[in-house]
Amino acid sequence: MENKTERFEKLLVKNGLKRTAPRLQVLEILSGRDSATSQPYLEQVMGKDADRVTLYRVLQAFEEKGIIHKVLDQQGTANYAICSDGCSAHEHHDEHVHFNCDNCHKIYCLDAVKIPALKVPAGFKVEHLNLIATGVCANCADKVN
């Protein structure tokens, strides 16, 4: 079995992106997390390994190539999670529900929960659906009484 770094390197090359240290490190971090990740978080854990601006640009490049997808938290901060298979630069297939925990503020991708189709008023043309549920996540259920 090939190791993780090799997989990430192939992923970059496949998308026409150079194999650089900041990019590999971001992929490493994102893949090790169970919830969506923001630039400020990456900046904090990576310290001087990467410039603030580099992180923003890495995230933007990954999103454009369909490697990660963006979801805003309740403060309006962008958070990113690795896309499930089937996403590409041309088309994102990430129309699953996101869950925003009021307690720990993590954002989970509920990949199994799809967003139902919607009937909108005449004239409106829906391109994408974005459903964010807020509440208490499974990990916090105990702590919150």
Place this chain on the structure above:
Amino acid sequence: MENKTERFEKLLVKNGLKRTAPRLQVLEILSGRDSATSQPYLEQVMGKDADRVTLYRVLQAFEEKGIIHKVLDQQGTANYAICSDGCSAHEHHDEHVHFNCDNCHKIYCLDAVKIPALKVPAGFKVEHLNLIATGVCANCADKVN
């Protein structure tokens, strides 16, 4: 028939808020719009009639009293729209779908379109649902051919 300003004044008093010029003016503006409104927009149209901070505080007070509800646009900026009847400080009943136009960037409240109930994984407890559809609105349909 009582005039609009009288209605707004009663609305403020009913919610224990003083009848001030900035508040009345914000209600006036919000009621005259067909889409959700941001602080920066209010600041722009009101000019020196109200301080930036005052507008933020007015919007916050209105939201707490259930007079308006908040919806984030795709950039994460807060936008506000007047609540339909039935909202109060204790409970918001604004779980309708919001529509974010990719062309004019307006945010519409589709009051008629309710968010369907959702089945989430065990352990997660859903408190609120927030569904934003993006695409092209009825007004822009022609322009975008």
Place this chain on the structure above:
DNA sequence: ATTTTAAATGCAACTGTATTGCTTTTATAT
């Protein structure tokens, strides 16, 4: 009508997220 007072406004400074322009470095192709 005048005074009192709690609430609201205005102003200045600040925080945090994100972006832009430009220079330097580096991965990859030649």
Place this chain on the structure above:
DNA sequence: ATATAAAAGCAATACAGTTGCATTTAAAAT
């Protein structure tokens, strides 16, 4: 080994939103 286009680094800036504090004012009390 060299050339070059892409990426990273750095500085400055934009923009939404917040906080602390002094001043003003709506509404209540006298």
